[in-house]
Amino acid sequence: MAEDRSVSIEVVYRGIFQKTLAQRICRSVVLAARKKGHTGTAFARYGDSPERNGVPAKQFAVVAADELELEASMAKYEPSVVDVSIAVDDTLVKGVESWAWYGRQPIWKPVRANGWLLVTSDKKPDEVLAQTDTAERPYTLGIVPGGASFAGLWVYKDDHTDFRVLGALAKILPQWIALDDAKAASLELAKGDRSAVASVQYGYDSTTMRPVKAGEGTSGHEVLQFKKPGWTTMRPGIIVEARKPGERNPYYKKYGARTMRPVVNFDTCIKCTMCWLDCPDECFEVTPEGHYEVVYEACIGCGICAQVCPVKDCIVMVDELKFTDNKDKWQLWKQDRPTYNAWFEDMSGVSADPKRGAAGSVPPNANPAANPTTSAGGDE
Amino acid sequence: MAVEVKPKETSEVETEQLATGCEAIAEAIRLADVDVMAAYPIRPYDGVMQAAAKLIANGKMDVEYIVADGEHSQFEIVKHACAVGARVFVGSSGVGWFYAFEAIAVTAGLRLPVVAICGNRALDDPGAFGTEHNDSLAVRDLGWLLPWAETAQEALDLALMAWRVAEDKRVSLPVAIGLDGAFLTHSQHIVKIPTQAAVDKFLPKFDLGDRLLHPDNPITIAPQVDQDWLMEIRRQNDAAMRSALGVIREAHADFKRIFGRGGDSPFLDEYMTDDAEVVVIGQGTLSLPMKVAIRRLRKEQGLRIGLVRLKWFRPFPTEEVVKSLRRFKAVGVIDRDYSFGSPYYGGVLYNEIRSALYSQAKRPVIVGFIAGLGGREIEQPMATEIFEKTMAAAKGDLAAGDTCHWIGVRE
Numbered sequence: 001m002a003e004d005r006s007v008s009i010e011v012v013y014r015g016i017f018q019k020t021l022a023q024r025i026c027r028s029v030v031l032a033a034r035k036k037g038h039t040g041t042a043f044a045r046y047g048d049s050p051e052r053n054g055v056p057a058k059q060f061a062v063v064a065a066d067e068l069e070l071e072a073s074m075a076k077y078e079p080s081v082v083d084v085s086i087a088v089d090d091t092l093v094k095g096v097e098s099w100a101w102y103g104r105q106p107i108w109k110p111v112r113a114n115g116w117l118l119v120t121s122d123k124k125p126d127e128v129l130a131q132t133d134t135a136e137r138p139y140t141l142g143i144v145p146g147g148a149s150f151a152g153l154w155v156y157k158d159d160h161t162d163f164r165v166l167g168a169l170a171k172i173l174p175q176w177i178a179l180d181d182a183k184a185a186s187l188e189l190a191k192g193d194r195s196a197v198a199s200v201q202y203g204y205d206s207t208t209m210r211p212v213k214a215g216e217g218t219s220g221h222e223v224l225q226f227k228k229p230g231w232t233t234m235r236p237g238i239i240v241e242a243r244k245p246g247e248r249n250p251y252y253k254k255y256g257a258r259t260m261r262p263v264v265n266f267d268t269c270i271k272c273t274m275c276w277l278d279c280p281d282e283c284f285e286v287t288p289e290g291h292y293e294v295v296y297e298a299c300i301g302c303g304i305c306a307q308v309c310p311v312k313d314c315i316v317m318v319d320e321l322k323f324t325d326n327k328d329k330w331q332l333w334k335q336d337r338p339t340y341n342a343w344f345e346d347m348s349g350v351s352a353d354p355k356r357g358a359a360g361s362v363p364p365n366a367n368p369a370a371n372p373t374t375s376a377g378g379d380e
Numbered sequence: 381m382a383v384e385v386k387p388k389e390t391s392e393v394e395t396e397q398l399a400t401g402c403e404a405i406a407e408a409i410r411l412a413d414v415d416v417m418a419a420y421p422i423r424p425y426d427g428v429m430q431a432a433a434k435l436i437a438n439g440k441m442d443v444e445y446i447v448a449d450g451e452h453s454q455f456e457i458v459k460h461a462c463a464v465g466a467r468v469f470v471g472s473s474g475v476g477w478f479y480a481f482e483a484i485a486v487t488a489g490l491r492l493p494v495v496a497i498c499g500n501r502a503l504d505d506p507g508a509f510g511t512e513h514n515d516s517l518a519v520r521d522l523g524w525l526l527p528w529a530e531t532a533q534e535a536l537d538l539a540l541m542a543w544r545v546a547e548d549k550r551v552s553l554p555v556a557i558g559l560d561g562a563f564l565t566h567s568q569h570i571v572k573i574p575t576q577a578a579v580d581k582f583l584p585k586f587d588l589g590d591r592l593l594h595p596d597n598p599i600t601i602a603p604q605v606d607q608d609w610l611m612e613i614r615r616q617n618d619a620a621m622r623s624a625l626g627v628i629r630e631a632h633a634d635f636k637r638i639f640g641r642g643g644d645s646p647f648l649d650e651y652m653t654d655d656a657e658v659v660v661i662g663q664g665t666l667s668l669p670m671k672v673a674i675r676r677l678r679k680e681q682g683l684r685i686g687l688v689r690l691k692w693f694r695p696f697p698t699e700e701v702v703k704s705l706r707r708f709k710a711v712g713v714i715d716r717d718y719s720f721g722s723p724y725y726g727g728v729l730y731n732e733i734r735s736a737l738y739s740q741a742k743r744p745v746i747v748g749f750i751a752g753l754g755g756r757e758i759e760q761p762m763a764t765e766i767f768e769k770t771m772a773a774a775k776g777d778l779a780a781g782d783t784c785h786w787i788g789v790r791e
Contacts, residue, residue: 047606077607101608231612231619236552237491237591238605238613242598 167203402427510755
């Protein structure tokens with residue numbers, strides 16, 4: 001599609017928690033561009049609905065010079081190529097797995113050469129890049145300052161993430177979205193609240209751009225790709241293999257839903273079974289000693305285990321971007337407790353020995369606001 | 381109250397019964413050793429309910445007989461029973477069939493070989509019990525095999541064919557046998573009841589193979605699929621329907637060999653067509669008054685006329701239909717159904733026949749007739765009118781744009 005005739009933008013977001021946010025961003029793009037006389041369409045990827053908590057989902061905005069140009073982007077579930085991909089939670093850069101058989105896809109997968117990846121994050125560009133799959137083509141990584149904005153299905157956390165993102169888009173796509181138009185559109189969307197205009201300006205001024213060359217990024221993430229069978233090789237009767245006892249779905253890993261992951265202090269665990277019982281994804285395995293270890297391949301990071309655990313700081317939810325693999329950790333604890341406990345303290349920011357007190361002054365990563373299931377996060 | 385089930389009757393010779401179409405179907409259920417049947421009363425299908433219940437009460441048949449709370453449940457019950465390996469039977473009529481529509485649609489999608497009868501009945505409102513084929517025909521695009529019977533004997537024979545074809549792994553699709561309400565479902569006729577040994581020879585045990593839903597074979601049936609998968613699933617149904625033609629031919633040949641009945645073609649029953657210039661084609665019992673008319677008109681007027689009765693509407697035997705009908709100067713298609721607003725305002729069969737013949741360089745003139753709706757009898761003057769109009773069309777006397785005629789309707 002001719003870059004000067006239309007522009008495609010996708011928002012990658014956490015299902016349910018960021019649905020309204022994604023919708024507002026996509027609508028604001030079209031409405032702001034409309035002020036220049038452009039036309040456009042905004043839509044959610046149909047197959048993502050009904051959304052699942054935290055499972056990556058996508059919404060899109062396509063703006064075109066005229067209706068004829070826009071036709072090439074209509075009657076589609078998703079654009080195959082986008083000019084800009086916007087990840088509204090920085091842990092999404094570890095990869096996007098939306099559905100069974102979809103596989104795990106690099107966050108930049110649909111971004112055209114020399115396009116943009118905008119990420120809302122409190123981190124520095126290089127920290128985010130370190131967890132992003134190795135680039136196959138050059139793009140520009142833009143960090144829109146601010147943590148991930150999570151809400152619920154029926155409420156919206158009106159923290160102006162949408163307006164900051166719109167400001168950032170006005171900066172990179174001035175031919176489509178003029179800054180003044182973005183401000184005018186935001187003022188309408190905020191029903192006259194002038195702080196929206198300030199947020200657009202903030203996004204415009206404060207987004208950090210980091211050019212990424214092909215080859216930059218990490219190759220540490222799991223490759224998860226499947227070839228779908230044809231009608232001659234599919235089983236007749238709409239039948240799929242069910243999982244055998246103890247077997248997990250090879251076509252859908254779900255860990256891509258995680259913004260935080262639980263780490264366990266096996267020394268303070270009282271083997272009460274609560275985490276194992278209440279885990280909605282049955283991702284705890286019983287160790288020979290009767291401890292419960294997390295199978296990180298299956299954990300969606302919902303945080304229920306940490307909530308039900310009766311022992312303080314025995315299960316701690318930690319920012320997913322701190323981890324570079326999904327390896328289970330109990331073996332390490334079994335073989336070398338001091339090393340394991342040092343790892344636990346480094347990750348969680350709390351002491352492995354409750355008698356000793358806090359490991360550091362401030363838990364650096366246990367950010368409750370980023371966890372939709374803790375009392376401090378979510379709808380409040 | 382428990383009913384004592386007597387050992388299977390081991391009659392070694394074919395017997396005769398005076399039986400309605402529904403009773404003939406009940407005999408087929410017994411002979412096929414059906415495991416589960418689900419029932420819910422609606423006329424005229426409920427004749428089968430009563431006949432089957434009588435066989436069970438008399439200790440002649442052992443079948444799990446489930447009376448459902450409505451047709452939707454009724455069709456769901458057999459669908460699920462079939463998925464766990466039961467040979468099943470079900471049926472309904474008219475609007476009852478429509479109430480089950482969701483279950484009917486998914487049964488074909490899931491490739492479950494449910495065998496049903498549709499006791500053809502006009503759709504309410506107004507209430508009418510007589511036959512019209514729109515109930516069966518409503519499922520024509522969904523992957524159900526749709527044969528129509530002419531006599532009680534053929535009802536029994538088609539039922540045995542139905543399980544054989546439906547359960548064949550190359551097909552694995554449901555079958556709904558069309559039985560004209562009253563004329564066939566509730567009229568008694570001499571029916572030959574085959575021996576159990578002959579039926580066992582013709583009809584193998586039902587085996588779903590690796591599609592059996594069982595704890596030892598953990599599978600998930602019918603997950604959410606969306607656009608990534610659905611087209612391949614539809615294509616599988618298409619392939620199954622295509623292979624059904626060959627499987628029906630095989631089964632028909634075996635049927636003739638084992639039971640000594642069945643006619644030349646599994647798909648078409650031709651009557652006095654050898655020297656015919658003009659024929660009519662239709663489905664079900666309307667063939668009977670038309671045959672009477674053919675004999676009469678041949679004798680009285682020397683008309684070279686005949687009849688082609690279509691036995692299977694789905695899969696549509698295109699090759700056989702084309703080969704047969706292209707020999708004639710004109711073909712009158714008699715629809716005991718309606719398709720309001722369709723091309724040329726014809727019935728369903730009319731437009732299917734026209735479509736099948738379209739690719740032929742030499743093709744007969746085709747005239748459509750809507751007749752016998754709501755179970756109205758096709759009387760001899762109507763049959764005469766149908767042949768007269770078709771003969772006129774063969775001579776080129778057909779007024780343009782006047783290709784479909786309502787027969788026997790009061791002005």
